[in-house]
Amino acid sequence: xxxxxxxxxxxxxxxxxxxxxxxxxxxxxxxxxxxxxxxxxxxxxxxxxxxxxxxxxxxxxxxxxxxxxxxxxxxxxxxxxxxxxxxxxxxxxxxxxxxxxxxxxxxxxxxxxxxxxxxxxxxxxxxxxxxxxxxxxxxxxxxxxxxxxxxxxxxxxxxxxxxxxxxxxxxxxxxxxxxxxxxxxxxxxxxxxxxxxxxxxxxxxxxxxxxxxxxxxxxxxxxxxxxxxxxxxxxxxxxxxxxxxxxxxxxxxxxxxxxxxxxxxxxxxxxxxxxxxxxxxxxxxxxxxxxxxxxxxxxxxxxxxxxx
Amino acid sequence: xxxxxxxxxxxxxxxxxxxxxxxxxxxxxxxxxxxxxxxxxxxxxxxxxxxxxxxxxxxxxxxxxxxxxxxxxxxxxxxxxxxxxxxxxxxxxxxxxxxxxxxxxxxxxxxxxxxxxxxxxxxxxxxxxxxxxxxxxxxxxxxxxxxxxxxxxxxxxxxxxxxxxxxxxxxxxxxxxxxxxxxxxxxxxxxxxxxxxxxxxxxxxxxxxxxxxxxxxxxxxxxxxxxxxxxxxxxxxxxxxxxxxxxxxxxxxxx
Amino acid sequence: xxxxxxxxxxxxxxxxxxxxxxxxxxxxxxxxxxxxxxxxxxxxxxxxxxxxxxxxxxxxxxxxxxxxxxxxxxxxxxxxxxxxxxxxxxxxxxxxxxxxxxxxxxxxxxxxxxxxxxxxxxxxxxxxxxxxxxxxxxxxxxxxxxxxxxxxxxxxxxxxxxxxxxxxxxxxxxxxxxxxxxxxxxxxxxxxxxxxxxxxxxxxxxxxxxxxxxxxxxxxxxxxxxxxxxxxxxxxxxxxxxxxxxxxxxxxxxxxxxxxxxxxxxxxxxxxxxxxxxxxxxxxxxxxxxxxxxxxxxxxxxxxxxxxxxxxxxxxxxxxxxxxxxxxxxxxxxxxxxxxxxxxxxxxxxxxxxxxxxxxxxxxxxxxxxxxxxxxxxxxxxxxxxxxxxxxxxxxxxx
Numbered sequence: 001x002x003x004x005x006x007x008x009x010x011x012x013x014x015x016x017x018x019x020x021x022x023x024x025x026x027x028x029x030x031x032x033x034x035x036x037x038x039x040x041x042x043x044x045x046x047x048x049x050x051x052x053x054x055x056x057x058x059x060x061x062x063x064x065x066x067x068x069x070x071x072x073x074x075x076x077x078x079x080x081x082x083x084x085x086x087x088x089x090x091x092x093x094x095x096x097x098x099x100x101x102x103x104x105x106x107x108x109x110x111x112x113x114x115x116x117x118x119x120x121x122x123x124x125x126x127x128x129x130x131x132x133x134x135x136x137x138x139x140x141x142x143x144x145x146x147x148x149x150x151x152x153x154x155x156x157x158x159x160x161x162x163x164x165x166x167x168x169x170x171x172x173x174x175x176x177x178x179x180x181x182x183x184x185x186x187x188x189x190x191x192x193x194x195x196x197x198x199x200x201x202x203x204x205x206x207x208x209x210x211x212x213x214x215x216x217x218x219x220x221x222x223x224x225x226x227x228x229x230x231x232x233x234x235x236x237x238x239x240x241x242x243x244x245x246x247x248x249x250x251x252x253x254x255x256x257x258x259x260x261x262x263x264x265x266x267x268x269x270x271x272x273x274x275x276x277x278x279x280x281x282x283x284x285x286x287x288x289x290x291x292x293x294x295x296x297x298x299x300x301x302x303x304x305x306x307x308x
Numbered sequence: 309x310x311x312x313x314x315x316x317x318x319x320x321x322x323x324x325x326x327x328x329x330x331x332x333x334x335x336x337x338x339x340x341x342x343x344x345x346x347x348x349x350x351x352x353x354x355x356x357x358x359x360x361x362x363x364x365x366x367x368x369x370x371x372x373x374x375x376x377x378x379x380x381x382x383x384x385x386x387x388x389x390x391x392x393x394x395x396x397x398x399x400x401x402x403x404x405x406x407x408x409x410x411x412x413x414x415x416x417x418x419x420x421x422x423x424x425x426x427x428x429x430x431x432x433x434x435x436x437x438x439x440x441x442x443x444x445x446x447x448x449x450x451x452x453x454x455x456x457x458x459x460x461x462x463x464x465x466x467x468x469x470x471x472x473x474x475x476x477x478x479x480x481x482x483x484x485x486x487x488x489x490x491x492x493x494x495x496x497x498x499x500x501x502x503x504x505x506x507x508x509x510x511x512x513x514x515x516x517x518x519x520x521x522x523x524x525x526x527x528x529x530x531x532x533x534x535x536x537x538x539x540x541x542x543x544x545x546x547x548x549x550x551x552x553x554x555x556x557x558x559x560x561x562x563x
Numbered sequence: 564x565x566x567x568x569x570x571x572x573x574x575x576x577x578x579x580x581x582x583x584x585x586x587x588x589x590x591x592x593x594x595x596x597x598x599x600x601x602x603x604x605x606x607x608x609x610x611x612x613x614x615x616x617x618x619x620x621x622x623x624x625x626x627x628x629x630x631x632x633x634x635x636x637x638x639x640x641x642x643x644x645x646x647x648x649x650x651x652x653x654x655x656x657x658x659x660x661x662x663x664x665x666x667x668x669x670x671x672x673x674x675x676x677x678x679x680x681x682x683x684x685x686x687x688x689x690x691x692x693x694x695x696x697x698x699x700x701x702x703x704x705x706x707x708x709x710x711x712x713x714x715x716x717x718x719x720x721x722x723x724x725x726x727x728x729x730x731x732x733x734x735x736x737x738x739x740x741x742x743x744x745x746x747x748x749x750x751x752x753x754x755x756x757x758x759x760x761x762x763x764x765x766x767x768x769x770x771x772x773x774x775x776x777x778x779x780x781x782x783x784x785x786x787x788x789x790x791x792x793x794x795x796x797x798x799x800x801x802x803x804x805x806x807x808x809x810x811x812x813x814x815x816x817x818x819x820x821x822x823x824x825x826x827x828x829x830x831x832x833x834x835x836x837x838x839x840x841x842x843x844x845x846x847x848x849x850x851x852x853x854x855x856x857x858x859x860x861x862x863x864x865x866x867x868x869x870x871x872x873x874x875x876x877x878x879x880x881x882x883x884x885x886x887x888x889x890x891x892x893x894x895x896x897x898x899x900x901x902x903x904x905x906x907x908x909x910x911x912x913x914x915x916x917x918x919x920x921x922x923x924x925x926x927x928x929x930x931x932x933x934x935x936x937x938x939x940x941x942x943x944x945x946x947x948x949x950x951x952x953x954x955x956x957x958x959x960x961x962x
Contacts, residue, residue, distance in 0.1 A: 391808065393803060393804075393809075397806055401804075402804050408798050409798065410794040410797050410798055410801070412793050413793060417790050421802070421805060422805045426787055427806055427807055429811050432812070433786045433787070433788050435786065435787035435788075474801075477801075477805065481805070
């Protein structure tokens with residue numbers, strides 16, 4: 001399969017394929033971070049997570065339309081406004097969902113899974129009714145266009161670099177919130193012992209709602225970033241949900257580092273394999289390996305050994 | 309063949325021999341190089357302050373928690389490498405601290421599922437409710453004061469009755485070693501008295517390990533008491549010996 | 564004493580079975596034209612899956628989001644046999660390579676793959692319809708349950724498996740027919756399955772097989788194994804410390820569920836005339852769970868009603884208000900979980916049965932008592948007032 005390539009060309013192919021993998025990695029991480037918080041910390045399976053991502057994408061799309069029509073001079077910075085807005089809208093909607101649906105089902109995880117699947121169907125149809133079945137895209141600001149020529153053979157698109165930078169920043173922020181902020185302490189306290197956390201004065205209900213809201217907000221931001229590298233359709237969220245859940249489980253639920261490491265492994269494996277096999281076989285092989293490893297090591301790659 | 313056990317008494321015929329048992333959770337040694345021996349028909353009570361590792365010891369013996377090191381031998385068979393159900397088949401029964409019964413099934417069905425036949429998939433499919441089974445269940449139900457409640461759904465029982473039901477579920481298997489984790493905790497005074505009476509009746513002709521805080525109760529039944537502290541044996545002997553041990557007084561009364 | 568006897572069927576259960584039998588074998592064939600009857604036959608094939616889910620999920624607490632895989636494997640086994648029968652060298656003489664299925668020819672495959680060969684044999688096919696999905700279920704179940712993976716992890720992994728199989732089938736179109744599936748099926752051992760009379764016959768065969776599965780499921784639930792499943796759902800540790808190897812029971816019931824789904828899939832292929840990956844992926848698989856939930860996750864008869872009603876509603880909605888269907892489906896998922904966790908069977912137990920009992924009491928004594936017993940079923944002593952427990956249902960419905 002290496003016939004006809006020089007070593008230099010092969011290296012360039014691997015580098016570029018690896019970079020494509022890094023963009024996929026960014027998407028996985030952005031989606032998985034929110035999920036890792038909601039599933040890892042609360043044990044809630046949110047099948048509508050992809051739809052929260054798409055909500056953020058549509059908010060960004062609307063924002064872009066607004067800036068184009070009314071504030072064309074400021075179009076270069078619309079994205080940052082959109083991102084903040086996407087976080088707030090998705091986060092607020094997430095809290096509403098927690099209040100109306102999730103909190104009734106905390107002790108029935110399998111039922112939560114089914115109910116949030118129902119929510120995802122309703123959201124998909126809502127998007128379709130409001131924005132139409134066709135995919136929409138935003139005009140990328142000029143400074144994000146073009147690509148960076150690294151060597152004669154290797155060039156990387158700037159929007160990709162931007163999304164990756166953004167991913168790094170968001171992942172850093174999440175880690176900071178989780179391990180350094182008062183909210184993070186409360187969340188971890190509630191995870192370890194709900195009754196005790198309540199007894200020492202933590203409002204566990206509010207902590208749950210905030211956690212779910214923040215997880216959904218991060219999905220919204222992920223959706224914003226998503227518009228930079230692809231177009232948005234009503235069912236785009238569903239395409240990634242299974243992969244993302246595998247990413248979270250593979251990394252070991254509850255481990256932020258595990259989530260990122262597993263997102264990296266899976267995305268790199270998939271995009272490098274894609275060069276040698278057809279896209280679908282690459283995906284089959286990657287997912288099959290992940291499922292196979294999970295069958296042998298169900299707790300995922302990184303977990304703490306804890307007392308029952 | 310494994311070499312004969314070296315014990316303080318140079319004996320090898322203990323029913324249960326726990327030696328060097330250790331388990332650590334993320335660096336924390338909940339049970340630390342623990343050794344003790346239980347004779348046939350002996351009633352052993354384990355006491356100790358909260359967090360001493362009492363429940364963990366029972367979990368390790370019955371296979372619920374995997375040990376980090378050491379050995380647990382029952383009738384000269386190593387238990388640490390066995391699955392929970394295999395340990396049960398050897399004759400070790402375990403009652404949990406919180407009553408763990410099948411709330412959606414009737415008292416009769418709860419006892420029936422513990423009747424020691426039909427353990428395989430096809431055995432369970434072919435299981436017949438013979439008159440022998442029914443008689444045994446009714447017999448046990450009488451012992452645990454639940455004869456009139458056989459067709460009641462277990463969820464409807466009181467806390468004390470649930471404890472009795474779980475004891476009954478062990479009793480029907482007739483284990484050689486019975487491990488009870490705080491069997492009278494959370495009971496009313498009347499239930500407590502009845503339970504003491506029940507335990508007196510069922511501990512005959514078998515070895516029992518009991519975790520208990522109620523000192524009157526301990527004094528009443530114990531042949532020998534083991535005091536655990538921070539995962540280690542602090543003191544062992546008769547109730548009187550243990551009570552007069554200054555280290556035990558220190559741990560219980562504080563500094 | 565009452566508990567000393569295990570009755571294989573309570574009078575209420577007999578009545579329930581008879582009512583369903585009358586509906587399936589008399590009412591539907593009499594009131595439906597052949598097209599609609601075939602449609603209902605298709606809905607009933609999902610009933611097989613739903614019965615299996617009652618055993619796994621309702622009774623055992625194992626939620627599989629990959630039942631479509633087993634439905635599909637059963638369906639594909641049948642479809643491969645029918646396709647080979649339809650691909651005689653005479654019928655495919657215009658192909659570059661006559662005698663192989665048309666989609667292979669279109670994809671430049673020039674010889675029948677070795678794993679297609681055995682499907683020339685009908686006996687092997689019948690065996691494979693059950694054996695392939697059940698062996699697959701055994702491997703998944705063995706790997707997961709002996710390592711004590713359950714709950715949401717099991718659900719996610721089975722869903723991933725459904726996704727993998729779909730992508731694989733679509734990607735390997737030269738060997739599988741790709742996204743279109745295996746189509747243009749004609750005869751079964753020379754018997755044309757396409758005319759109306761054949762479809763009516765197949766509908767009745769389907770009905771008989773469905774009742775066979777119902778009977779097996781009922782006997783499993785009535786055996787000690789059925790009670791053990793409930794015990795495992797409620798207190799897995801206690802079952803383990805009563806001397807049972809819990810994994811074996813879970814593997815068994817998962818395999819039985821897979822086998823039933825496979826029979827449904829094979830009957831789907833026969834009645835509808837094709838099998839495709841769009842019927843077995845993530846979305847159809849999770850919809851199968853909702854068939855079961857709507858009927859009542861604890862009720863095998865309810866599961867059949869649930870499968871038929873949801874599918875019928877889907878067809879009706881899709882014909883008239885296609886855009887409303889996803890809203891309705893979404894609302895069904897949320898509603899059945901939040902408001903009616905025991906589905907139709909639960910509604911019957913809570914609202915219809917008490918009224919029937921009340922009516923029965925009004926009846927004069929000479930006829931009263933047997934009817935009362937008949938309607939109350941085996942759970943009468945258990946009493947009402949059930950709340951949802953942490954791990955699923957807290958009641959054990961009768962049928």
